[in-house]
Amino acid sequence: xxxxxxxxxxxxxxxxxxxxxxxxxxxxxIRTPAYLRGKEGVIEDRQGVFRxxxxxxxxxxxxxxxxxxxxxxxxxxxxxxYSGPGADTLSADIxxxxxxxx
Amino acid sequence: MAHxxxxxxxxxxxxxxxxxYELLERALRxxxxxxxxxxAEDVRRTIDDWDTRTPANGGKVVxxxxxxxxxxxxxxxxxxxxxxxxGFDVGPAPxxxxxxxxxxxxxxxxxxxxxxxxxxxxxxxxDWYKSKExxxxxxxxxxxxxxxFGTEVPDDVEIKVVDSTADLxxxxxxxxxAGTEGLSExxxxxxxxxxxxxxxxxxxxxx
Numbered sequence: 494x495x496x497x498x499x500x501x502x503x504x505x506x507x508x509x510x511x512x513x514x515x516x517x518x519x520x521x522x523i524r525t526p527a528y529l530r531g532k533e534g535v536i537e538d539r540q541g542v543f544r545x546x547x548x549x550x551x552x553x554x555x556x557x558x559x560x561x562x563x564x565x566x567x568x569x570x571x572x573x574x575y576s577g578p579g580a581d582t583l584s585a586d587i588x589x590x591x592x593x594x595x
Numbered sequence: 596m597a598h599x600x601x602x603x604x605x606x607x608x609x610x611x612x613x614x615x616y617e618l619l620e621r622a623l624r625x626x627x628x629x630x631x632x633x634x635a636e637d638v639r640r641t642i643d644d645w646d647t648r649t650p651a652n653g654g655k656v657v658x659x660x661x662x663x664x665x666x667x668x669x670x671x672x673x674x675x676x677x678x679x680x681x682g683f684d685v686g687p688a689p690x691x692x693x694x695x696x697x698x699x700x701x702x703x704x705x706x707x708x709x710x711x712x713x714x715x716x717x718x719x720x721x722d723w724y725k726s727k728e729x730x731x732x733x734x735x736x737x738x739x740x741x742x743x744f745g746t747e748v749p750d751d752v753e754i755k756v757v758d759s760t761a762d763l764x765x766x767x768x769x770x771x772x773a774g775t776e777g778l779s780e781x782x783x784x785x786x787x788x789x790x791x792x793x794x795x796x797x798x799x800x801x802x
Contacts, residue, residue: 524761526707528734541690543762561761568756577738580753586761 502542504560505589510536512564512592522550525591533595534566537584545588560589645719652683653716653766654787656693657798658780661771670768671695678716685715695768696794700753703741703794704765705733713764717789724793734758744795767794774800 506512516531524546540563544555568581575581613621628635656678660667670677674693678685685691691713694702706712707730712720723729733740737754741747748754757765769791775783782801790796 524708526758526760528707540761540763546761561763563763572735576736577754578750581737581755582753583734583756583758585758586763588761 502558502560504539506536506562508536508538511595512536513595514587515591515593522547525587529585532566532571534564536562537565538563540586561586648718650717650789653792654784655681657768657787658784660768661783662780689762689764691764691766693766693768694757696770700755701748702755702757702767703733703737704757704767705730706759707734708760711759711764713766716766717792741795746796767792769798772798772800
């Protein structure tokens with residue numbers, strides 16, 4: 494797992510912490526899928542810090558780098574009518590600025 | 596010895612008007628070559644390089660993990676370094692993460708936003724992986740989608756869908772099939788298909 498701090502970037506969330514994906518539908522190159530916005534999950538892992546793809550897509554530097562997390566969701570929390578077992582999960586990589594603590 | 600020709604095949608392209616994206620690609624490529632950013636030879640070599648990357652590369656990584664527990668531990672802890680140990684160039688980015696299927700958990704990988712895929716190890720993704728149908732359905736009803744691939748996952752096994760939305764690429768390490776104890780590493784590698792490294796199927800014993 495990456496260190497809690499990489500260079501000037503500090504992780505705001507720790508594995509195990511519950512988070513909610515922010516809502517909203519800004520224009521541009523957004524890497525947070527619409528179907529996960531507003532959903533609650535748990536931080537599964539810290540994935541490293543990366544240049545912000547939302548800015549890179551428009552020829553900017555993408556700096557400062559943004560922390561990226563693997564966030565795990567219960568399928569029943571993502572899809573209220575999910576038909577599979579309660580243990581089924583879905584994980585996705587979400588940037589910190591798209592997450593809020595619960 | 597008979598002198599054989601390949602059967603005549605239609606030449607792809609040119610039989611339909613170019614699409615807007617094809618025209619855009621061509622215009623951009625010609626401009627960049629004219630400006631000296633890269634050469635036509637660079638483009639050809641890059642396409643050639645991508646065409647030589649096949650799922651056999653991923654198969655070698657999986658077979659080594661099946662036969663060498665210490666290698667598997669390194670692969671799960673630091674996938675990039677362990678893959679490079681076998682001589683594969685995974686480049687500076689994106690990073691590859693290996694997901695181990697176990698008796699308790701089955702992984703399946705998708706990119707709902709586009710077509711992110713561990714290309715350095717598997718080559719170019721198949722059309723179904725890029726289809727809107729796979730991308731929209733496998734996150735919402737993975738069990739139904741896997742069943743269409745002929746894969747039944749028991750209800751007491753968790754299905755974990757991993758949506759590669761950002762800077763990491765995911766490769767599934769399938770379970771080693773039963774009855775393969777006597778096989779060599781090369782024979783095992785031949786059992787590892789593209790689809791089982793995406794997680795839509797399991798690896799099967801030969802026959």
